[in-house]
Amino acid sequence: MRFFGLCPQNDDVTNLSPLTTHHSLLIIKAKKFLIYNISMILITGGAGYIGSHCVYELLKHNNDVIVFDNLSTGHKEIIDELKKYRDFKFVLGDLKNKNDIDELFKNYDIDSVIHFAGLSIVSESVKNPKIYYENNVLGSLNLFNSMIENNVKKIVFSSTCAIYGDPDYLPIDENHQKKPINPYGKTKLTVENILDDYDYSYGLKSVRLRYFNACGASTEINIGEWHNNETHLIPNILKSALTNKNTLNIFGTDYPTKDGTCIRDYVNIEDLINAHIKALDYLGKYNSTNVFNIGTGLGNSVKEIISECEKIHAQKIKYNISPKRDGDPAVLTANNNKAKDILKWVPDKMIKDTILSAYNWEKYLLLRSIKECNKT
Numbered sequence: 001m002r003f004f005g006l007c008p009q010n011d012d013v014t015n016l017s018p019l020t021t022h023h024s025l026l027i028i029k030a031k032k033f034l035i036y037n038i039s040m041i042l043i044t045g046g047a048g049y050i051g052s053h054c055v056y057e058l059l060k061h062n063n064d065v066i067v068f069d070n071l072s073t074g075h076k077e078i079i080d081e082l083k084k085y086r087d088f089k090f091v092l093g094d095l096k097n098k099n100d101i102d103e104l105f106k107n108y109d110i111d112s113v114i115h116f117a118g119l120s121i122v123s124e125s126v127k128n129p130k131i132y133y134e135n136n137v138l139g140s141l142n143l144f145n146s147m148i149e150n151n152v153k154k155i156v157f158s159s160t161c162a163i164y165g166d167p168d169y170l171p172i173d174e175n176h177q178k179k180p181i182n183p184y185g186k187t188k189l190t191v192e193n194i195l196d197d198y199d200y201s202y203g204l205k206s207v208r209l210r211y212f213n214a215c216g217a218s219t220e221i222n223i224g225e226w227h228n229n230e231t232h233l234i235p236n237i238l239k240s241a242l243t244n245k246n247t248l249n250i251f252g253t254d255y256p257t258k259d260g261t262c263i264r265d266y267v268n269i270e271d272l273i274n275a276h277i278k279a280l281d282y283l284g285k286y287n288s289t290n291v292f293n294i295g296t297g298l299g300n301s302v303k304e305i306i307s308e309c310e311k312i313h314a315q316k317i318k319y320n321i322s323p324k325r326d327g328d329p330a331v332l333t334a335n336n337n338k339a340k341d342i343l344k345w346v347p348d349k350m351i352k353d354t355i356l357s358a359y360n361w362e363k364y365l366l367l368r369s370i371k372e373c374n375k376t
């Protein structure tokens with residue numbers, strides 16, 4: 001087992017980083033803990049946005065992880081960045097090929113799984129539901145079947161508040177009706193239903209975390225939200241602030257909200273990951289299936305988020321008013337009492353700090369792409 005030390009540096013990359021000075025001085029002061037009764041943890045989708053932050057947290061706390069990713073939306077560069085912190089096994093494979101996942105369970109002594117791999121863009125799912133059902137449903141089914149065949153019976157699953165659909169009341173609790181209004185939400189609900197049946201019949205225990213709007217970036221290493229075709233609000237605002245190329249669009253200003261723009265529950269990535277650690281611990285301790293909303297309970301409108309970004313950027317950020325996007329509910333906020341009571345999960349990051357971390361990450365991505373261009 002390794003213990004903690006200085007966060008590793010790499011001249012090429014960290015020279016570009018706004019975090020460099022901070023990092024070179026930073027001694028990670030994480031407390032050593034091991035997840036209750038768990039040895040090797042498989043992370044599917046560990047090269048993606050949320051998965052990579054989870055890998056880092058587990059590495060930081062000396063857990064043994066193996067990452068499985070097809071790199072369709074994740075990045076090899078993120079794996080390399082994580083490996084600078086501590087080495088781990090990375091397997092390139094696709095959950096849609098059951099053989100790939102069978103090999104994994106055959107070759108490694110995996111005890112539990114955190115399943116992030118999947119597609120998650122609502123608009124894309126409306127245009128191309130086929131790839132959502134293949135990746136999210138078929139991929140998950142292959143994983144669960146392989147787990148059962150290999151007697152691995154604990155999983156934390158990335159679900160979403162999109163399974164609730166248009167809310168009947170706010171904030172949304174876990175008992176709210178499930179009536180997703182887009183294929184993305186439907187695929188996640190289908191997987192949740194499979195998990196219920198697999199618990200009943202095969203004893204597969206799951207904790208499903210229904211995320212609200214994940215945002216922000218690591219404050220410790222150079223990882224963050226990195227989609228080739230970005231659709232999310234905070235990265236889009238910051239890209240538009242930092243470059244002249246991207247024009248920010250506000251999708252709809254006549255929603256029945258205080259300023260006419262949509263309200264979402266923005267949950268910091270490091271807080272969100274903390275919920276996964278607590279969920280794994282819960283599975284280890286209680287060997288019981290459960291489901292939790294993971295949001296702050298607070299809501300911010302699109303215009304409020306733009307205004308927070310302007311404070312950090314210290315300049316006005318231009319935007320256009322565009323038509324509403326299909327399938328955007330006016331308000332989504334979480335009732336997170338259950339996660340607080342049972343998991344003892346308390347989100348404690350302020351939105352301004354979350355946006356600052358996203359801003360630093362966007363600057364890093366921008367400088368990185370300039371450096372790549374200069375090479376060619």
Ligand code: UFG
Binds near residue numbers: 160162213236251332
């Ligand atoms: N928005 C803009 N301009 C943009 C991007 C977004 O005005 O350039 C608005 C959207 O219309 C929406 C809000 O900002 O009102 C948030 O949009 P995001 O795309 O950032 O996030 P979503 O709420 O649409 O989706 C996210 C996840 C989904 C998850 C959903 C649950 O991407 O996977 O939260 O709310 F299902």
